[in-house]
Amino acid sequence: MRKWRAVWKIQLHRTGPWWLLGLVILSGYVTFAEPPLGKEDPWAGLLGLTLGVVLAFRLFTEEEGTSPFLLSRPLSRAKQFWYRWALGFGLLVVLLVFMAVRIRTGARAAFQSFSEDAMWYPMIRPYEIAVLWPIALGSLIGYQAGMFLILRTRALEGKTPGRWWQAQTAARSGVLTIIVLAMLISVAGTIVTRPPEGWAYLIRWGVPAYLLILLFATTLAARHSFTRMEVSA
Amino acid sequence: MKDSVIEISGVTKEFDSFTAVDALDLSVPRGSVYGFVGPNGAGKTTTVRMIVGHLHPTGGTVRTLGEDPWLHDEPTMCRVAYVSENMSLPRWMTPRKAVDYCAGLYPAWDSGLAGRLLSEFDLYGKGRFNTLSKGQKRAVCIVLAVCQGADLLVMDEPAAGLDPGARRRFLRRVLEVVCEGARTVFISSHILGDLERVADRIGILCHGSLKLEGELDRLKQEIQKLYLPARVEEETLSRSFSVVRHTMKDNGTEAVVRGFDEETYRAFCREHDCTAGARHYGLNLDDIFVEITGTGTNGDGI
Numbered sequence: 380m381r382k383w384r385a386v387w388k389i390q391l392h393r394t395g396p397w398w399l400l401g402l403v404i405l406s407g408y409v410t411f412a413e414p415p416l417g418k419e420d421p422w423a424g425l426l427g428l429t430l431g432v433v434l435a436f437r438l439f440t441e442e443e444g445t446s447p448f449l450l451s452r453p454l455s456r457a458k459q460f461w462y463r464w465a466l467g468f469g470l471l472v473v474l475l476v477f478m479a480v481r482i483r484t485g486a487r488a489a490f491q492s493f494s495e496d497a498m499w500y501p502m503i504r505p506y507e508i509a510v511l512w513p514i515a516l517g518s519l520i521g522y523q524a525g526m527f528l529i530l531r532t533r534a535l536e537g538k539t540p541g542r543w544w545q546a547q548t549a550a551r552s553g554v555l556t557i558i559v560l561a562m563l564i565s566v567a568g569t570i571v572t573r574p575p576e577g578w579a580y581l582i583r584w585g586v587p588a589y590l591l592i593l594l595f596a597t598t599l600a601a602r603h604s605f606t607r608m609e610v611s612a
Numbered sequence: 613m614k615d616s617v618i619e620i621s622g623v624t625k626e627f628d629s630f631t632a633v634d635a636l637d638l639s640v641p642r643g644s645v646y647g648f649v650g651p652n653g654a655g656k657t658t659t660v661r662m663i664v665g666h667l668h669p670t671g672g673t674v675r676t677l678g679e680d681p682w683l684h685d686e687p688t689m690c691r692v693a694y695v696s697e698n699m700s701l702p703r704w705m706t707p708r709k710a711v712d713y714c715a716g717l718y719p720a721w722d723s724g725l726a727g728r729l730l731s732e733f734d735l736y737g738k739g740r741f742n743t744l745s746k747g748q749k750r751a752v753c754i755v756l757a758v759c760q761g762a763d764l765l766v767m768d769e770p771a772a773g774l775d776p777g778a779r780r781r782f783l784r785r786v787l788e789v790v791c792e793g794a795r796t797v798f799i800s801s802h803i804l805g806d807l808e809r810v811a812d813r814i815g816i817l818c819h820g821s822l823k824l825e826g827e828l829d830r831l832k833q834e835i836q837k838l839y840l841p842a843r844v845e846e847e848t849l850s851r852s853f854s855v856v857r858h859t860m861k862d863n864g865t866e867a868v869v870r871g872f873d874e875e876t877y878r879a880f881c882r883e884h885d886c887t888a889g890a891r892h893y894g895l896n897l898d899d900i901f902v903e904i905t906g907t908g909t910n911g912d913g914i
Contacts, residue, residue: 385717392704444700448753451664452717453689610666 382454386462389449394437398470401430402477409478409510410487416510424513431521434470438463439529439605446610456606464526464598471518475511482508519590524559527597527604534604536611555600559593616675617642617764617796618663623672625658625820632658634820635672640798640813645790647811647828647897648800651907655820656800657697660768663798664694677764690718693762695753697769703742707735707752711759720761729755732781746773751782758785765789765797771806779803783810808897818905828897835900836872840865840881841889852880856903868895868903 405426409416416423441449450459481487483505535548618640625633633655640646650656661667662674665681674681677691684692701710707730715721730736733751738744744752750773757765765786771779787810789795801807807814814831816824824831835856844865846858853869853876872892881887895903 382717385713388713389702392702442700442702444698445702447666447694447696447699448701450666451689451692451694452714453686454717455686609668610661 382458383462385452386454386459387466390438390463390466393442394434394466394470397433397437398430398474401426401433402474405430405474405478405514406481409482410490414491414507415504416482416487416507418509418512420510420513423510424517427514427517427519428521429517430474431471431518431523432525433521434467434518435522435525435529438467439526439601440533450610457602460602460605464601467522467526471515471522474518475515478511478514479508482510516590520559520563520593523593523597523601527555527601530601530604530608534608536609555596558589561589615642616640617677618646618798619673619675619678620659620663621673623659623662623669623674625655625662625667626670631820633662633669636817636821638815638822638825640796642796643790643794644813645786645797645799645811647804647807647814648798648817649802649804649807649814649897649901650817651905654817654905656817657768659817660696660766660798660800664692664766690720690760691763693757693760693765695750695757695765695767695770697772699753700749701741701752703740705741707738707741707744707748707755710741710752710756714756714760718760722759722761726755726759729758729785733778747775747778750774751778754782754785758789763795765795767798768800769802770799771801771803779806786810804897804901814897816901816904824900824904831900832894832896834872835868835870835895835903836877837893837895837899838865838867838869838872838877839891839893840867840884840886842884842886844884844886848884849880852876857906864889 405423408423408426412420412422450456487507488504616639618638620636620638623633623636624631636655636659638659648656648659658667662669663676663681665676665684668682676684677688679688681692705713711726711730715723715726733748733755735748735751735755738748741749741752750770754767754770757767771782774782783806786797786799790797797810799807799811808828811828813826814824814828815822841864843860844867845860846855846867849855849858849865849867849869853867854871856868856870858867859865877892878887881890901907
């Protein structure tokens with residue numbers, strides 16, 4: 380058996396049902412929500428965020444008592460991390476593609492046209508696909524931040540760090556928390572309100588930069604924690 | 613001594629303010645069955661987890677198969693099989709699926725042996741892991757470890773929950789594994805009767821450090837219980853032997869000593885004029901454990 384398949388087989392059993400549940404809920408939302416959908420949709424962002432956190436939790440924690448079994452198989456920790464991370468990322472991408480197909484093929488429009496209150500709405504509105512933006516942002520932030528925090532907590536379990544080490548950790552965590560919070564606020568602000576003209580340029584380039592930093596930094600930090608964490612008995 | 617498969621030197625492991633393992637030195641020769649015993653909370657499981665690279669030592673070094681277990685590459689990981697105390701498999705996995713899963717991961721996997729062991733432990737056709745009994749769960753974990761074809765088997769309480777028949781089959785398998793080439797088995801267990809059957813070396817851990825270590829047969833020879841028909845002070849006795857326990861009674865002295873040898877014993881009896889009626893008994897592993905750790909002794913010999 381190829382090693383990535385060995386990891387995915389276990390992780391899909393653990394994550395698959397929750398991902399499917401998320402898919403159903405988000406599909407329901409993009410089908411039944413009142414028109415029009417758009418990128419300024421906090422509920423879509425919140426649902427995406429929740430799904431991201433749930434996926435991270437399912438992928439980066441193990442069923443009780445299975446850690447010694449899973450982490451003593453002949454797979455390096457780094458590989459196990461990348462395979463799990465890629466699976467979660469892939470599931471989010473598949474979910475977004477599914478949403479896009481659902482909107483573009485007219486499933487939403489068909490339901491809305493049969494809805495009593497929306498008989499005037501028979502056509503597909505391609506611009507509604509913009510609702511994928513808050514879903515993607517929310518799920519990515521939830522997944523990356525959730526993964527990082529879970530693995531960081533696991534790596535620190537049972538440790539007795541010295542004061543200098545504790546101070547360093549507090550400083551690092553503080554900086555990271557500020558970055559994440561600032562990003563969350565920026566993203567939420569972008570979604571909920573139209574930014575003033577002066578900020579538009581900054582936000583257009585700032586948000587993707589934030590996202591790239593978040594993606595890169597949290598992934599590497601989480602990988603480091605995964606390779607250093609001790610295995611619970 | 614043969615080369616060591618596990619080499620632990622000066623290892624300490626602390627959890628918050630609690631020291632689980634304290635400056636432990638331990639060496640397990642290749643091709644041996646090493647029994648690792650100790651009272652509850654002695655640090656056995658912590659030591660085992662450091663050996664397989666699941667815990668970082670706070671201080672000291674651990675070498676498993678000659679390398680730091682945290683840095684084992686995948687081929688080296690294939691050479692270490694591990695059964696932990698509370699090991700579980702994913703709940704949906706049946707014994708058959710677990711065997712298929714592991715077969716794909718290990719180049720030296722013995723499929724024929726796996727099939728035989730599944731039949732032997734009556735695990736063929738059994739349902740999902742979470743529906744198995746405790747003993748069946750242990751048996752699945754043992755089958756997976758034994759069939760891996762590893763050079764080193766590390767087992768923490770492997771036989772807990774197995775019925776006597778299954779335990780006997782397990783012990784037989786352990787011996788077979790050791791007989792095949794220069795494989796090494798490290799077993800931590802409270803079932804001392806089982807260990808006595810298979811282990812050739814024993815380490816007794818107490819409060820995080822080794823109280824006693826060596827070849828089992830030699831330990832049985834040099835730890836003896838003496839009955840002397842005269843009142844002999846502990847200090848007097850300790851000039852000839854290392855005294856583990858000493859009890860003076862009205863009509864004699866009872867003691868457990870280390871470093872026993874027949875010649876010294878006879879000379880001691882002659883010197884203290886107690887040759888007639890003096891006796892010495894060998895102890896089994898269970899008694900040695902109780903005497904060395906000081907657990908369970910209440911002076912009445914029970």
